[in-house]
Amino acid sequence: MSISRADVGLRSERGPILAALMLTTGLVAIDATIVATAVPSIVADVGGFSSFPWLFSAYMLAQAVSVPVYAKLADTLGRKPVVLAGIGLFLAGSVLCGIAGSMGALIAFRVIQGLGAGAVQPMSITIAGDIYTVAERAKVQGYLASVWAVSSVVGPTLGGVFAQLGIWRGIFLVNIPLCVLAGWMLARTFHESVPRSRHRIDYLGSALLTVSMTLLILGALEGGQAWAWDSPLSIGAFAAGGLLFAAFLAAERRAAEPVLPLWVVSRRLLLTTTLVSFGVGAIILGLTSYVPTFLEGALSASPVVAGLALAALTIGWPISASQSGRLYLRIGFRRTAVIGAVTAVAGTAVLAATALTPNVFLVAASCFVTGLGMGLVASPTLIAAQASVDWNERGVVTGTNLFARSIGSALGVAMFGAVANAVYARGAADHAAAVVPASAAVFLSVLVAALLAVVAVLAMPRDRGRPTAAGAAVGDQSESGGRD
Numbered sequence: 001m002s003i004s005r006a007d008v009g010l011r012s013e014r015g016p017i018l019a020a021l022m023l024t025t026g027l028v029a030i031d032a033t034i035v036a037t038a039v040p041s042i043v044a045d046v047g048g049f050s051s052f053p054w055l056f057s058a059y060m061l062a063q064a065v066s067v068p069v070y071a072k073l074a075d076t077l078g079r080k081p082v083v084l085a086g087i088g089l090f091l092a093g094s095v096l097c098g099i100a101g102s103m104g105a106l107i108a109f110r111v112i113q114g115l116g117a118g119a120v121q122p123m124s125i126t127i128a129g130d131i132y133t134v135a136e137r138a139k140v141q142g143y144l145a146s147v148w149a150v151s152s153v154v155g156p157t158l159g160g161v162f163a164q165l166g167i168w169r170g171i172f173l174v175n176i177p178l179c180v181l182a183g184w185m186l187a188r189t190f191h192e193s194v195p196r197s198r199h200r201i202d203y204l205g206s207a208l209l210t211v212s213m214t215l216l217i218l219g220a221l222e223g224g225q226a227w228a229w230d231s232p233l234s235i236g237a238f239a240a241g242g243l244l245f246a247a248f249l250a251a252e253r254r255a256a257e258p259v260l261p262l263w264v265v266s267r268r269l270l271l272t273t274t275l276v277s278f279g280v281g282a283i284i285l286g287l288t289s290y291v292p293t294f295l296e297g298a299l300s301a302s303p304v305v306a307g308l309a310l311a312a313l314t315i316g317w318p319i320s321a322s323q324s325g326r327l328y329l330r331i332g333f334r335r336t337a338v339i340g341a342v343t344a345v346a347g348t349a350v351l352a353a354t355a356l357t358p359n360v361f362l363v364a365a366s367c368f369v370t371g372l373g374m375g376l377v378a379s380p381t382l383i384a385a386q387a388s389v390d391w392n393e394r395g396v397v398t399g400t401n402l403f404a405r406s407i408g409s410a411l412g413v414a415m416f417g418a419v420a421n422a423v424y425a426r427g428a429a430d431h432a433a434a435v436v437p438a439s440a441a442v443f444l445s446v447l448v449a450a451l452l453a454v455v456a457v458l459a460m461p462r463d464r465g466r467p468t469a470a471g472a473a474v475g476d477q478s479e480s481g482g483r484d
Helices: 015-034 036-046 053-077 079-098 103-131 134-164 175-189 203-222 232-254 268-298 303-331 333-353 360-387 391-426 432-458
Strands: none
Touching: 015 036, 015 079, 015 103, 015 134, 015 175, 015 303, 036 053, 036 103, 036 134, 036 268, 036 303, 053 079, 053 103, 053 203, 053 268, 053 391, 079 103, 079 175, 103 134, 103 360, 103 391, 134 303, 134 360, 203 232, 203 391, 268 303, 268 333, 268 360, 268 391, 268 432, 303 333, 303 360, 333 360, 333 432, 360 391, 360 432, 391 432
């Protein structure tokens, strides 16, 4: 049966739900870029320059550790209550960020925002996976990608405008009407029937995961800054984080309903797509966090100009993501992802090679190419993972994939922050002059992450057939992921 655009468009029977998902996605999409362009203004107002990476790491950490919990709840209680709760938390965090009086308070309130985003983004993708087939999702990607395309321009521009006007708090308060409208639309249009049964929440696993990731990110971000790398505090943070993560893995083996089932990473397809997602998170947040600061510090570019240069990254992503469906339906998930990963390497390589001679247009072009590559990596690998499981596992699989992306973002920003802070420490007498070498070191680290993402993509099992309209690629999207 052929599938027409009307069957998946905004005027179709499922159109109102799609519109609600687009608006819900927009909450996270705008927030992904609007904060970065205002960082210099925020620091000038509330101080705490060395701590600003925590604006991103704290948010991404909260998002990351909550995703598996929400994913499990979504597979047991349903998608709707989880996504509505996430919108409520995101709204509360946005209001609190808008009235924060210090960098410490702002970071703490970003945690609340992150807890909301941990439900909003994966639930939107999971609901789309529930109501659309693989072939339909190839077209739906165009609609969802358009949200990121618009947000990639609106977010940095709004952030830059608010920063230049001296009202950076508006970048958070603008979320209030968006959250209210998104929640109302979802409550009104999306209805689901979920079998009711008693479930056991994995409190121990959730707590161990949260504390272990917090310690590891704390050690990465503060090492060489708040304390020496070889100090007892640094060693203790990494050691305790590692031990607690090992305890988390042991607890998941015994849990009746684990928050992060280990079978998710025991199948080759799911393991490799999870690793790819980790790399995607590190690359995107590494550039998002440092490109505006780099341009504003190295070239004295205005926040609006720096924001528009960053927008090239998030414009490239949705353009390629919207077309990735056509490509993976023709050549398969793995080949599409390989093309994307190589493209991302090319973009990050140019950025790293030219960082010592900064140029706004060259930075924007490099970001655009990197974004094109990421769009051809992230969408096909996530849909391949979703297509390999049934409804009762799709929430966990989607959640695990996005959990890996969030952890990659949080750890990536932490590691890149450690690299930048090490360079800043050497040039403490002239902080402004150290912006260029510090950013160059960060961009080189992003290139390394892109190369590792290529390795992970190549490790994916080969597609044995093209994805079908009803399900996954014939053969490899199965229980074990197949063999090459």
